[in-house]
Amino acid sequence: MTPADLIVVGAGPAGAAAALAASEAGLQVVLLDEAFAPGGQIYRAPPQPLSVAPTARGADDAAGDALRAAVAASAVVWTGGARVWSISGAFRVDAVTAAGSESFTAPRLVAATGAHERLVPFPGWTTPGVIGLAAATILLKSQGMVPGRRTVVAGCGPLLAAVAAKIVAGGGEVAAVVDLAGPGDWLKALPRMASRPDLLRQGLGWALKLGAARVPVLFRHMVTGVSGGETCETVTVAPVDAEGRLTGGRSRMFDVDALAIGHGLVPGCEIPKLLRAAHRFAPEAGGWTPVRDAFGRCSVAGLYAVGDGAAVAGAEPARLSGCLAGLAAAQDAGRLPADVFAREAGAARAALDKALVFAGAINRLMRARPAMVEAIAAETVICRCEDVRRGEIEAAIAAGAREINQLKHFTRCGMGPCQGRMCGETAATLLARHVGSREAAGYWTGRPPLRPVPLADLLGQFDYADIPVPTPAPL
Amino acid sequence: MSAPSDLAIVGGGIHGATVALFCARAGMKTVLFERGSLCREASGVNAGTLTMQMTRVALIPYALQAHAMWASAREWLGHDVGVVVCDGLSLAFTPREVELLSFRAGKRREAGAPIELISEATARAVEPGLGEGVLLAGHCKVDGYANAYLTGQAYRAALIEAGVDLREETPVSGVDREEGGFAVQTAAGPVRARRLVLAGGVWLEEMAAWLGIDLPIKVLVNQLAVTERVAPVMRTVVGIASGLLSLKQYPHGTVVIGGGWQGKGDRQRGGAELVPESLIGNMRLACHAIPALRDARLARAWAGLEAETADALPAAGPIPGIPDAYVCGSVHSGYTSGPYIARLLAQRILGQEPTDPLFPIDRLLASPAASPSPSADAGRATDEQPQHV
Numbered sequence: 001m002t003p004a005d006l007i008v009v010g011a012g013p014a015g016a017a018a019a020l021a022a023s024e025a026g027l028q029v030v031l032l033d034e035a036f037a038p039g040g041q042i043y044r045a046p047p048q049p050l051s052v053a054p055t056a057r058g059a060d061d062a063a064g065d066a067l068r069a070a071v072a073a074s075a076v077v078w079t080g081g082a083r084v085w086s087i088s089g090a091f092r093v094d095a096v097t098a099a100g101s102e103s104f105t106a107p108r109l110v111a112a113t114g115a116h117e118r119l120v121p122f123p124g125w126t127t128p129g130v131i132g133l134a135a136a137t138i139l140l141k142s143q144g145m146v147p148g149r150r151t152v153v154a155g156c157g158p159l160l161a162a163v164a165a166k167i168v169a170g171g172g173e174v175a176a177v178v179d180l181a182g183p184g185d186w187l188k189a190l191p192r193m194a195s196r197p198d199l200l201r202q203g204l205g206w207a208l209k210l211g212a213a214r215v216p217v218l219f220r221h222m223v224t225g226v227s228g229g230e231t232c233e234t235v236t237v238a239p240v241d242a243e244g245r246l247t248g249g250r251s252r253m254f255d256v257d258a259l260a261i262g263h264g265l266v267p268g269c270e271i272p273k274l275l276r277a278a279h280r281f282a283p284e285a286g287g288w289t290p291v292r293d294a295f296g297r298c299s300v301a302g303l304y305a306v307g308d309g310a311a312v313a314g315a316e317p318a319r320l321s322g323c324l325a326g327l328a329a330a331q332d333a334g335r336l337p338a339d340v341f342a343r344e345a346g347a348a349r350a351a352l353d354k355a356l357v358f359a360g361a362i363n364r365l366m367r368a369r370p371a372m373v374e375a376i377a378a379e380t381v382i383c384r385c386e387d388v389r390r391g392e393i394e395a396a397i398a399a400g401a402r403e404i405n406q407l408k409h410f411t412r413c414g415m416g417p418c419q420g421r422m423c424g425e426t427a428a429t430l431l432a433r434h435v436g437s438r439e440a441a442g443y444w445t446g447r448p449p450l451r452p453v454p455l456a457d458l459l460g461q462f463d464y465a466d467i468p469v470p471t472p473a474p475l
Numbered sequence: 476m477s478a479p480s481d482l483a484i485v486g487g488g489i490h491g492a493t494v495a496l497f498c499a500r501a502g503m504k505t506v507l508f509e510r511g512s513l514c515r516e517a518s519g520v521n522a523g524t525l526t527m528q529m530t531r532v533a534l535i536p537y538a539l540q541a542h543a544m545w546a547s548a549r550e551w552l553g554h555d556v557g558v559v560v561c562d563g564l565s566l567a568f569t570p571r572e573v574e575l576l577s578f579r580a581g582k583r584r585e586a587g588a589p590i591e592l593i594s595e596a597t598a599r600a601v602e603p604g605l606g607e608g609v610l611l612a613g614h615c616k617v618d619g620y621a622n623a624y625l626t627g628q629a630y631r632a633a634l635i636e637a638g639v640d641l642r643e644e645t646p647v648s649g650v651d652r653e654e655g656g657f658a659v660q661t662a663a664g665p666v667r668a669r670r671l672v673l674a675g676g677v678w679l680e681e682m683a684a685w686l687g688i689d690l691p692i693k694v695l696v697n698q699l700a701v702t703e704r705v706a707p708v709m710r711t712v713v714g715i716a717s718g719l720l721s722l723k724q725y726p727h728g729t730v731v732i733g734g735g736w737q738g739k740g741d742r743q744r745g746g747a748e749l750v751p752e753s754l755i756g757n758m759r760l761a762c763h764a765i766p767a768l769r770d771a772r773l774a775r776a777w778a779g780l781e782a783e784t785a786d787a788l789p790a791a792g793p794i795p796g797i798p799d800a801y802v803c804g805s806v807h808s809g810y811t812s813g814p815y816i817a818r819l820l821a822q823r824i825l826g827q828e829p830t831d832p833l834f835p836i837d838r839l840l841a842s843p844a845a846s847p848s849p850s851a852d853a854g855r856a857t858d859e860q861p862q863h864v
């Protein structure tokens with residue numbers, strides 16, 4: 001059991017910033033992450049034996065290196081390869097690490113676990129070769145792999161261009177970029193995006209790369225189906241309106257062996273949910289979000305939630321929100337004088353408000369489009385872990401399921417190893433149509449383990465005689 | 476105002492729902508109040524084990540009847556709760572457990588449970604997935620499990636078909652006695668009924684207080700865990716002599732690990748928190764019994780509340796001094812025995828002679844006027860741990 005002043009779970013831009021800010025203020029900080037190096041999804045480091053050619057390195061790689069150098073140079077105790085499975089009390093964190101199951105304790109905890117992808121099901125979405133934009137990003141960044149020889153990149157938001165450009169740079173072919181948004185939506189977002197010229201430039205760079213590779217971009221289109229048996233063979237796309245409804249326009253088909261697709265990001269707030277913090281439904285933040293004050297404090301004393309794991313806003317807001325929570329944790333621990341806190345947190349807060357302008361524009365492009373969920377066919381699988389189709393979900397609602405956890409009981413939707421991450425948004429959106437709102441539909445109750453974990457990793461070495469079996473019940 | 480109901484039931488778990496079902500089918504105008512949805516507390520989140528080998532001796536005759544009810548749920552309930560009847564094993568790995576198993580199996584056998592003590596080789600023929608080191612096993616062919624999370628869905632359909640006035644999402648704030656019956660207080664106003672059943676599980680204590688009755692109910696916080704779907708690793712219900720393990724693999728491949736290891740929580744917060752050491756301890760027992768489980772991944776763990784009376788025997792019968800008011804709950808092994816005990820109470824309410832004795836609560840009332848029965852004191856060990864199914 002390793003005691004600290006603060007535990008930070010997640011070492012992306014948000015978690016790393018929280019750890020560094022708190023550490024600089026004098027707190028003893030433990031920083032945990034599943035990955036073997038800090039950086040999170042956006043600054044994911046390639047594994048040690050792999051190296052990235054200097055010419056293939058972009059701005060994200062430099063920022064990631066800087067983040068890793070800052071953590072290494074700090075007093076933060078970094079524990080990589082740590083799969084956090086349980087958080088209990090106030091606070092005890094149990095993680096499976098190379099050393100087995102390890103426990104960490106601290107009176108304060110920062111949750112910085114990032115977002116997960118929203119994916120609205122369509123016929124054939126479970127065909128091998130269909131992967132999320134986030135998964136494609138992992139392949140490209142951490143393994144230097146392209147998803148297929150010829151890929152359609154589809155969905156919405158800036159990840160489209162980022163993934164497509166990286167595939168081209170990695171030697172793959174992009175058959176088409178299929179964007180739910182139209183040129184008008186991007187133009188509308190432009191003034192607010194201009195608040196971050198560096199990111200705008202990065203985006204234009206991706207666009208130029210795609211243009212040079214003559215990659216067709218289909219605006220206001222969506223994927224309507226994938227066919228293929230062992231692997232993805234054909235992707236069909238068709239035009240949609242602003243809300244993602246099919247317009248009846250001509251569909252097109254692409255012969256490809258991969259489809260990278262994502263319909264936006266959802267805050268991965270499993271830790272605040274597990275600890276029973278108050279949440280509110282905030283579509284502009286990607287979905288359910290923990291209720292927080294301006295510095296990231298949740299309704300549970302000592303718990304802070306930051307970054308895309310609390311509200312989807314991108315890397316720079318994540319860094320700033322992490323910094324704020326780190327400062328708040330230090331102040332709450334009585335280690336930061338009020339005037340220093342006011343000065344430093346005030347500056348970070350002002351910068352965050354400014355950064356959120358850009359994030360708002362991006363989130364508008366990546367927003368959920370409930371019309372796409374409404375249009376899902378009865379026979380389409382919603383929960384791929386448990387093979388639950390839309391028709392079964394509708395039948396359960398007709399049989400009286402009024403809340404998402406009850407729907408789970410009725411159908412097994414969300415009971416599988418993805419723990420409801422893939423199907424949760426779709427199931428809740430379907431339920432909300434009947435019960436009036438996403439608030440009424442609710443959210444999955446937070447449960448351990450935070451990620452599925454092999455029993456063997458939890459057991460460790462033991463003798464049967466040493467298992468602390470409680471006293472038997474009366475006969 | 477509409478005419479009063481014949482029967483109002485507060486609490487929509489196994490007990491309340493079963494009383495409602497049989498009384499409504501017998502022609503009583505029945506209204507059931509549930510603050511949330513049916514069977515979403517103990518009745519929906521328990522491990523679903525339908526075993527004799529973890530049942531208290533005094534409840535074996537009831538559990539045997541209830542097992543038969545579960546096995547035929549499609550007929551009398553009309554809906555599927557995923558019941559599988561299979562062999563059950565209770566294992567002893569140490570001399571102390573051999574002693575415990577021999578004694579307990581003997582007592583349960585005397586009470587009517589068809590438990591045989593068998594050797595390791597015979598046990599392995601029954602359950603090829605067993606680990607090494609089994610010294611003795613209790614074997615019972617009357618065993619099995621239900622899919623507890625399907626309970627609410629099944630009962631909901633059955634109650635609606637039986638014409639029960641089902642009021643889910645309807646918290647009751649109190650009950651007043653009045654001329655000719657009771658007024659059940661809800662946010663939408665009072666609902667009148669001639670008879671009343673309180674079936675609130677761990678919340679029975681608060682409910683009884685509405686009528687000025689002091690019925691202490693202890694709250695257990697039982698931890699449970701389930702793996703992801705895996706290829707078959709076992710085909711029986713497996714426990715250990717102490718009762719601190721229940722293990723079975725469902726037809727869809729998940730393995731549910733229970734046994735009543737305690738988490739943290741209370742009536743107000745529910746099963747709020749799991750204790751990692753207890754989860755690990757429980758899983759070590761499970762993997763010791765069925766080693767192939769080691770390769771499975773833990774998908775989810777949770778905690779549910781179980782009610783227990785001072786003597787760990789049911790509270791099921793009339794409320795002393797208040798005509799036409801009853802309680803039904805706190806059945807140790809409540810999921811297994813619940814339908815039968817609730818049906819006994821329904822028989823009583825319908826003016827029939829129950830086919831087995833009820834468990835009147837006079838013995839449990841905190842008031843010194845009520846003299847506790849000898850059995851109440853016998854079960855009042857302070858360090859006792861619950862048994863769970």
